[in-house]
Amino acid sequence: MSYQGLVTRTIAFAVDAALINVIALVVGVGVGLALSVLSIPHDLEVVLLAIGGAAFVVWTVSYFAVFWSTTGQTPGNRLMRIRVCGENDGAAPSLRRSLLRFGALLLAALPLFAGFLTVLVDDRRRGLHDMLAGTVVVGV
Amino acid sequence: MRWTAPATAAVSVALRAERGVRRTVGRRAEDAALATLDAVLASRVGAEAVDRVLASELASRTLGKVLEGPLVEAVARDVVRYGVLERLADSVLDSPAAERVLVRVLDSKLLDEAVRRLLEGDELWLVVDEVAQSPAVTEAITRQSVGFADQVAGGVRGRSRNADAWLERAARHALRRPPAGPPPETR
Numbered sequence: 389m390s391y392q393g394l395v396t397r398t399i400a401f402a403v404d405a406a407l408i409n410v411i412a413l414v415v416g417v418g419v420g421l422a423l424s425v426l427s428i429p430h431d432l433e434v435v436l437l438a439i440g441g442a443a444f445v446v447w448t449v450s451y452f453a454v455f456w457s458t459t460g461q462t463p464g465n466r467l468m469r470i471r472v473c474g475e476n477d478g479a480a481p482s483l484r485r486s487l488l489r490f491g492a493l494l495l496a497a498l499p500l501f502a503g504f505l506t507v508l509v510d511d512r513r514r515g516l517h518d519m520l521a522g523t524v525v526v527g528v
Numbered sequence: 529m530r531w532t533a534p535a536t537a538a539v540s541v542a543l544r545a546e547r548g549v550r551r552t553v554g555r556r557a558e559d560a561a562l563a564t565l566d567a568v569l570a571s572r573v574g575a576e577a578v579d580r581v582l583a584s585e586l587a588s589r590t591l592g593k594v595l596e597g598p599l600v601e602a603v604a605r606d607v608v609r610y611g612v613l614e615r616l617a618d619s620v621l622d623s624p625a626a627e628r629v630l631v632r633v634l635d636s637k638l639l640d641e642a643v644r645r646l647l648e649g650d651e652l653w654l655v656v657d658e659v660a661q662s663p664a665v666t667e668a669i670t671r672q673s674v675g676f677a678d679q680v681a682g683g684v685r686g687r688s689r690n691a692d693a694w695l696e697r698a699a700r701h702a703l704r705r706p707p708a709g710p711p712p713e714t715r
Contacts, residue, residue, distance in 0.1 A: 393692025399684065467681055468688065508699035511708070 391513040392470045392525045394504060403464030408451055412444055449490055456486040461528070469528045475512070476522070485521050492517035 423436065455462040460471040460480035472489070474481055481489065496503020496516040503516035512524055568574040581587055594600075607613060620626055633639060646652050659665055700707055 393689070394695060395691040396685070396688040399688050468685055505699070508696050509703060509705060 390527050392468075392527055393513055394507045396468050396470060397507070397515075397525055400462070400464035400468040400470060403467055404451070404462045407463055408448055412447060416440065449487070452490050452493075453483060453486040456481055456489065457483040465525075470525050471528050472523050472525055474522060475514075475518075475524045478526075481521065481523050485523070489517050489521035489523055492520040495520075 419440070428436070452462060455465075456472050457480060460473050465471060472481060473479060474485070492503075493515075506519070507513050507515045510519075514524060518524060568577075697707060
């Protein structure tokens with residue numbers, strides 16, 4: 389098994405992002421249609437939008453955290469035959485570590501994705517989020 | 529016993545003579561009968577006689593009795609037992625005549641007309657629907673689709689790994705770092 393590079397991981401992430409958005413879109417359209425038959429006050433609409441946004445964030449975080457902490461593979465990872473695991477034990481990261489990794493992922497993306505560039509030069513192909521969470525991405 | 533020897537010899541001679549006469553007469557009688565039969569068959573009377581027999585009530589009744597009786601089953605059993613139908617089919621299908629008939633059928637308008645009527649009718653589409661919805665076909669399509677998707681994903685995986693290597697070489701070159709050795713492996 390070998391450490392996986394930036395392009396492979398980006399494709400896997402793109403597949404996951406597409407999946408997350410498609411499911412969120414379907415659910416959002418369904419809920420929107422259901423609410424459209426009700427006459428909702430404007431203030432309540434704002435609240436519902438905020439709840440929807442929060443639900444989307446929870447859904448996204450849960451998606452990654454649950455997949456990483458259970459099998460180490462999101463559907464995108466499975467497609468690309470890669471897996472997230474602890475750098476020392478090779479096991480799937482715990483839920484806490486998965487949540488930490490997701491937070492670090494956002495942190496790595498903030499400076500114009502510069503946090504991911506370390507994958508290109510690190511011997512174990514680790515991004516900033518991998519270094520912070522103590523994980524690596526390996527081939528299956 | 530010596531006094532009976534002439535009598536025994538006489539009886540033996542008589543028996544031999546009798547057998548010879550019987551054989552000769554029998555052969556002559558057979559030849560005569562066959563010649564008579566040939567003559568009858570060759571004559572107008574023979575043909576007329578056969579026609580009359582076949583047209584008679586007796587022939588009809590006989591045929592009815594034969595068809596009613598166990599002979600038909602016995603014939604069918606023997607036809608199956610000796611593979612008569614298979615032999616017949618082999619002979620017919622291997623013959624040039626069968627090939628000619630097939631070519632004529634394919635060239636004729638009959639086939640086009642049959643296909644046209646088949647396509648116009650609902651029965652064909654009912655059959656197609658039944659076949660398309662059968663578990664065997666749906667399973668085969670699913671397997672084929674999964675195989676195709678797996679093939680596409682395999683292609684993407686191969687290309688992405690090449691792109692990984694290329695990108696890392698370029699990054700290391702830009703940063704003036706020594707190129708990575710063989711792909712790094714886990715423990």
